Amino acid sequence: MKEMSLGKKRTVLVVEDDLINREILSAILSDSYTVLQAENGKAGLEILESGGKEISLILLDIQMPVMNGYEFLDAIGQIPSFRSIPIIITTSSNATDDEIKCLENGASDFVSKPYNPDIILRRVGSMIRLREASSVINRVERDSVTGLYSRDFFYINSENILSASTQIEYDIFCCEIMSLKMLQDRHGKAKTEKLLIGITKALEDNFGFDSLYGKLSDNTFSVLTAHKSKENYESISENLRNAVKNMSIPDTVLHFSAYPCVDSTVSVSSLCSRTLTALDEVKFQFGRQFAEFNSEFRDKYSRRHAILGYMETAIKENQFEVYYQPKFSLGEEKVGGAEAIVRWTHPELGFISPGEFIPLFESSGFITELDFYVAERTCKDLREWIDSGKPVIPVSFNLSRADFSHPSLAETVENITDKYSIPHELLHIEVTESAYTDNMKVFLDTVQKLHNKGFRIELDDFGAGYSSLTVLSELDIDILKLDMYFARNMGSPKQDLILKHIFSIAQKLNIAVVAEGVETKEQSDAFRSMGCDYIQGYYYSRPIPKAQFEEYLNK
Ligand code: C2E
Numbered sequence: 001m002k003e004m005s006l007g008k009k010r011t012v013l014v015v016e017d018d019l020i021n022r023e024i025l026s027a028i029l030s031d032s033y034t035v036l037q038a039e040n041g042k043a044g045l046e047i048l049e050s051g052g053k054e055i056s057l058i059l060l061d062i063q064m065p066v067m068n069g070y071e072f073l074d075a076i077g078q079i080p081s082f083r084s085i086p087i088i089i090t091t092s093s094n095a096t097d098d099e100i101k102c103l104e105n106g107a108s109d110f111v112s113k114p115y116n117p118d119i120i121l122r123r124v125g126s127m128i129r130l131r132e133a134s135s136v137i138n139r140v141e142r143d144s145v146t147g148l149y150s151r152d153f154f155y156i157n158s159e160n161i162l163s164a165s166t167q168i169e170y171d172i173f174c175c176e177i178m179s180l181k182m183l184q185d186r187h188g189k190a191k192t193e194k195l196l197i198g199i200t201k202a203l204e205d206n207f208g209f210d211s212l213y214g215k216l217s218d219n220t221f222s223v224l225t226a227h228k229s230k231e232n233y234e235s236i237s238e239n240l241r242n243a244v245k246n247m248s249i250p251d252t253v254l255h256f257s258a259y260p261c262v263d264s265t266v267s268v269s270s271l272c273s274r275t276l277t278a279l280d281e282v283k284f285q286f287g288r289q290f291a292e293f294n295s296e297f298r299d300k301y302s303r304r305h306a307i308l309g310y311m312e313t314a315i316k317e318n319q320f321e322v323y324y325q326p327k328f329s330l331g332e333e334k335v336g337g338a339e340a341i342v343r344w345t346h347p348e349l350g351f352i353s354p355g356e357f358i359p360l361f362e363s364s365g366f367i368t369e370l371d372f373y374v375a376e377r378t379c380k381d382l383r384e385w386i387d388s389g390k391p392v393i394p395v396s397f398n399l400s401r402a403d404f405s406h407p408s409l410a411e412t413v414e415n416i417t418d419k420y421s422i423p424h425e426l427l428h429i430e431v432t433e434s435a436y437t438d439n440m441k442v443f444l445d446t447v448q449k450l451h452n453k454g455f456r457i458e459l460d461d462f463g464a465g466y467s468s469l470t471v472l473s474e475l476d477i478d479i480l481k482l483d484m485y486f487a488r489n490m491g492s493p494k495q496d497l498i499l500k501h502i503f504s505i506a507q508k509l510n511i512a513v514v515a516e517g518v519e520t521k522e523q524s525d526a527f528r529s530m531g532c533d534y535i536q537g538y539y540y541s542r543p544i545p546k547a548q549f550e551e552y553l554n555k
Pocket residue numbers: 325340341342353354355358367370371374398399400460461516517518519536537538539542543
């Protein structure tokens with residue numbers, strides 16, 4: 001009798017110390033299945049770990065040396081991706097105690113020795129079919145790791161709850177894990193899955209059984225819950241953060257936001273996207289981890305929509321201008337470089353700060369078009385200065401973290417530069433650490449490529465992130481730009497110590513240092529005494545339009 005001959009051949013793992021028993025089981029199964037053999041639990045685990053996804057069912061003996069069947073069941077129960085593999089116990093004992101103990105420990109069924117081929121084939125076949133059928137249903141409805149409703153099912157079930165109960169006010173609460181991919185790279189898949197399960201449990205502990213839970217994406221959880229106060233949410237957020245701390249997976253950062261479901265005409269999917277927009281708000285604010293969608297935010301939200309709606313025309317109508325902010329060389333006592341910074345004056349909205357529109361353009365992807373535009377304008381100006389015969393200083397422009405998803409970033413930058421025949425060493429490129437944490441490999445490759453083409457690399461906002469020293473060791477950086485934070489906190493003994501170290505490392509690595517955001521003579525003098533090479537800040541000059549910058553250079 002053959003089982004499941006349709007479709008691809010499934011794989012069955014036989015874990016059994018007795019060679020003869022292994023051979024008998026293999027002989028029974030090998031017509032219908034690919035059979036793998038392990039002589040004890042430990043060997044079985046090793047096979048699973050080297051390709052566990054492929055295994056459809058396990059036949060498991062209980063009494064084995066090294067790692068027995070119970071220990072094996074226990075180990076498998078800890079690994080989320082193996083937990084759903086059906087396990088059939090092969091037992092010689094008639095003692096029902098053993099069987100019950102196995103079923104309690106996660107086994108699905110048992111067959112007893114001596115083996116009856118027909119019974120074994122039938123049980124194995126039906127177990128596999130059952131699991132595959134239920135995993136099809138579950139895959140759509142439930143997230144496979146956490147067991148929470150998948151996005152669509154969360155939406156549907158939430159809609160049902162909201163339309164059925166007009167009495168209770170509900171909120172959507174979202175929880176997002178920052179840089180999940182980075183965590184996965186650092187700590188491995190098993191640990192990250194544990195983290196996801198831990199967060200699920202912490203959410204359930206805090207929101208209780210009368211809330212609805214969903215998994216909106218890889219790193220986003222959602223909860224539909226009875227309306228709560230801001231204080232209430234803040235303390236829940238604190239609890240969740242503590243729960244994660246106790247899981248001791250370093251670098252895990254969570255952000256939270258809540259949005260009230262007051263408008264019944266808005267779909268749950270839009271409610272969730274508004275909740276997440278509110279969440280984006282706190283992502284870039286150090287120390288803030290909870291956002292509430294209130295009326296103040298509502299106004300901001302509509303302004304954002306307006307800004308995003310205007311961007312395409314803005315670039316066509318040349319509303320963006322490039323300003324230059326000098327970098328003062330302390331060694332030469334003169335301007336030694338400049339940074340190109342974009343300015344936007346909209347006909348209706350007036351001056352819009354880059355601090356406001358850059359993050360929006362980053363999330364919409366438009367930033368790359370704008371950055372190329374700024375790069376091109378900078379090259380055009382540089383060409384004019386070169387042609388005028390005056391001494392020319394290097395100018396830097398900014399690349400956003402979002403630019404690194406452009407498939408040919410380095411080549412495009414080179415094309416722009418070559419269009420105006422600008423010597424590459426005159427163009428400096430400012431990159432930030434945040435781009436590094438987004439996607440280390442792409443970032444390192446691209447920056448290396450740019451460096452190899454002769455562009456100088458400036459690491460912007462240094463000290464604002466958390467991977468600072470790692471980046472320095474992995475990348476050819478020419479210039480390091482100290483985040484404004486350091487100028488603000490000048491004089492604190494702890495910080496001065498950190499600065500001293502940064503300067504000595506930079507010196508050893510032959511990297512020049514620019515201090516940003518310097519507004520006073522005291523700050524400038526302090527940086528000078530530490531061996532800083534350049535100062536950029538209002539103390540010397542604000543970012544100024546091209547004509548004014550030319551005047552400044554002449555002085
Ligand atoms: P950033 O690259 O760190 O640029 C320096 C920012 O610090 C500029 O703010 C500049 O005006 C400001 N600044 C310079 N000196 C001082 C000072 O002494 N005190 C104070 N308080 N601020 C000072 P801005 O123009 O608001 O730009 C903010 C951020 O927007 C920039 O920070 C940069 O991340 C981004 N940005 C600006 N232009 C571009 C661009 O063309 N492309 C991209 N991707 N981002 C840009």
